[in-house]
Amino acid sequence: MVKVRLEFSGGLDLLFGNQKAVEADIPQQSGHQLTVAEAMAWARDNLLTDRPELFMKGSSVRPGVLVLLNDTDWELCGELDALVADGDRVTFISTLHGG
Amino acid sequence: MVKLCGHCGEQRAVLRRPKTFEQLCRECFYTALEAEVHETITAARLFRPGERVAVAASGGKDSTVLAHMLTTLNRRHGYGLDLFLLSIDEGISGYRDDSLETVKRNEAQYQIPLHVYSYKDLYGWTMDEIVSQIGTRSNCTFCGVFRRQALDRGAxxxxxxxxxxxxxxDDVAETVLLNIIRGDVPRLGRCANIITGxxxxxxxxxxxxxxxxxxxxxxxxxxxxxxxxxxxIYAPFAxxxxxxxxxxxxxxxxxxxIVDLIRSAEQFRVPGRSSSSNSSSGAKAVVLPQAGSCERCGYISSQPVCKACMLLEGLNKGLPRLGVTRTRKTHKAPAVGGPAAATAAQLAAAPAAAVDPAAADLVAPQAAGGVSTAAAPRPEPGMQRCRISSCLQAQTGAASVQQCGFCTSPQQPAVCCGSGACGGSALGSLEAGGAPEADPPAADHSAALAGPGSEGSFAYLQNKGAIASHPSARHAAQ
Structure with a gap:
């Protein structure tokens, strides 16, 4: 199990039962470190209450959803393959709402 | 693995900029983004010192960042702008209520004044009321048309x-695509302009x-x-x-x-009227609509009656599909110097009509200066306005004339503005709960209108002079 803080904002919180942050224990495959892709899929399968198509498209986030790992753009960390360790924070921010 | 900022080389990079792929730390990102916006503002000469600028504020991300950025840059680079926040309250409970709270906090955070105008004040209807009439199919049409004008009127x-x-x-790139998909050539030609209006x-x-x-x-x-x-709540994620x-x-x-889409649109050249004589090429020149002004409210419109007045007429008559569907024939163009032309001057001549002191200030001097759109004839002595607050019909005769011929028509109490001279005075009858056929006669109808809120309902008509006499309006009218 990996202890991860998942944060949802920019309207995504509405898809996750109005939760802005969840302290999650995410199971990992033995011998492998957890990746952002797995954490995301776990959130979709276990936390999402509404409209999964607004969160993910295929195996990644829907384009327009920003992802940060410990407040760093996931594009700098390896995106889907970025590794998530105990105590890490993964933030999902939708930019798709009006401005 | 920690990546360092590509600019300062000291701090940890936190993001990759989409346009340039630069990897920057927070501080360098702030600096870069602010410098870029400053560059955009100065290169396009968006502002001049001393201008009073309304920051259209919805409480959302873009307008919040805009308010923050403009106040910061205004201070840093000495733009000399008088900034304030302008919000429109569409009257959507649970949505706009909460976002307005955000805007109110922004007012304190950025130390610039906030002005809020509501659809209820400007048009007599909240979006909640409109949706209760029309459902959630065309509601965005109403909201969009009303909001556009509301910002102008509020400003x-x-x-x-x-x-x-x-x-x-991203918004501009989307608009470019939408205009291509819709074949809206006139808009395509200007949607990527940095200054519109x-x-x-x-x-x-x-x-x-x-x-x-x-x-x-x-x-x-x-x-x-x-x-x-x-x-x-009426258009979730849509x-x-x-x-x-x-x-x-x-x-x-x-x-x-994204930026390439914008650059593409900047290069589009829409053939104007001047090329229409050149038919040898076989290509038909696009005929751009000519800007005039709405005969009811004075807002810039390519049609005799602007879209907002059309929609409002439909709502007020209990026929909300009016103006949404395209089957209706457009109104006949008004005669030059007709009732509509006189209205700006009438508004100026009837100070009681101005609900907002600021509106009176704006309307009076400009109309008196003779700069209203159509060189409006001043009302002659002895003329006065119909007492229906929304009706702009001028009356000759003594003070005993209280209502114009249209507004007193017993046959058509609900459509007294059939002349196009009145901005929807059937409102009162709807508010009184009567179906259009069963309306009370005109006297009751006017009493209903005179009730609380009725003046405010038509506040959007009151600053017509200010809008009509704005330089851009005159330019458009030429």
């Missing part, structure tokens, strides 16, 4: 020279025209700016739909696609 009422909006690069009385500027949505959201996130991100999604897909594949 004119508080004496703004310009409106700054938070439209970002050909069809509005006030110029509108987009300081974020080249700023990516991603960077706006990142800026707001890192700076912990206070913004509101709930979707409108905003502009597929075009928006398509732009994001393009961006994912190649981030420059």
């Amino acid at each position: 004119a009422l508080v004496g703004a020279d310009k409106i700054a909006t938070g439209h970002n690069a 050909e069809d509005s009385p006030l110029p509108r500027v987009k300081p974020f025209k080249y700023t990516y949505e991603k960077e706006i959201v990142m800026y707001a996130y890192f700076k912990r700016l206070d913004y509101f991100s709930t979707e409108c 905003a502009r739909g597929f075009a928006r999604e398509f732009v994001k897909d393009l961006e994912a594949a190649r981030p420059r696609a």
Whole structure:
């Protein structure tokens, strides 16, 4: 199990039962470190209450959803393959709402 | 693995800029983004010193970042702008209520004044009331048309020279695509302009025209700016739909696609009327609609009656589909110097009509200076307005004339404005609960109108002079 803080904002919180942050224990495959892709899929399968198509498209986030790992753009960390360790924070921010 | 900022080389990089792929730390990102917006503002000469600028504020991410950025840059670079926040309250409970709270906090955070105008004040209807009449199919049409005018009217009422909006690069790219898909050639030719307002009385500027949505959201996130991100309850997650999604897909594949779409649109040349004589090429020149002004409210319109007045007429008559469907024939063009032409002067001559003192200030001097759109004849002595507050019909005769011929018509109490001279005075009868056929006669109808809120209902007519006499309106009318 990996202890991860998942944060949802920019309207995504509405898809996750109005939760802005969840302290999650995410199971990992033995011998492998957890990746952002797995954490995301776990959130979709276990936390999402509404409209999964607004969160993910295929195996990644829907384009327009920003992802940060410990407040760093996931594009700098390896995106889907970025590794998530105990105590890490993964933030999902939708930019798709009006401005 | 920690990547260092590509600019300062000291701090940890926190994001990759989509346009340039630069990897920057927070501070360098703030500096870069602010410098870029400053560059956009100065290169396009968006503002002049001393201008009074309304920042269109919805409480959402773009307008919140815009308010923050403009106040920061105004101070840092000495733009000399008189900035204030301008919000429109559509009257959507649970959505706009909450976002207005955000805007009110922004007022305190950025130390610039806030002005709020509501659909109820301007048009007599809240969006909640409109939706209760028309359902949720065409509601965005009403809201969009009303909001566009509401910003202009609100800005004119508080004496703004310009409106700054938070439209970002992604929004502009979407608009370009939508206009291509719709074949809307006139709009395609101008939608990528950084200064717009050909069809509005006030110029509108987009300081974020080249700023990516991603960077706006990142800026707001890192700076912990206070913004509101709930979707409108009547259009959840539906905003502009597929075009928006398509732009994001393009961006994912190649981030420059957004700015390239904008650059493309900047290069479009829409053939104007002048080329229509040249038919040898076989291509038909696009006939651009000519801007005039609405005969009811004076707002810039290519039709005799503007879209908002059409929609309002439908609502007030209990025929809300009017103006939404395209089957209706357009009104006949008004005769030059007809009732509509006189209205700005009438408004100026009837100070009681002005609900907002600011409106009176704006209307009176400008109309008196003879700069209203149609060189309106001054009402002759002895003329007065019909007492129906929304009716703009001038009356000759003694004070005993209380209502104009249209408004007193017992056959048509609910459609007294059939002449086009009245901005929807059937409102009172609807509010009184009567179906149009069963309306009370005119006297009751006017009494209903004179009730609380009725003057405010038509406040949007009151600053007509201010809007009509704005330089851009005169320009458009020529």
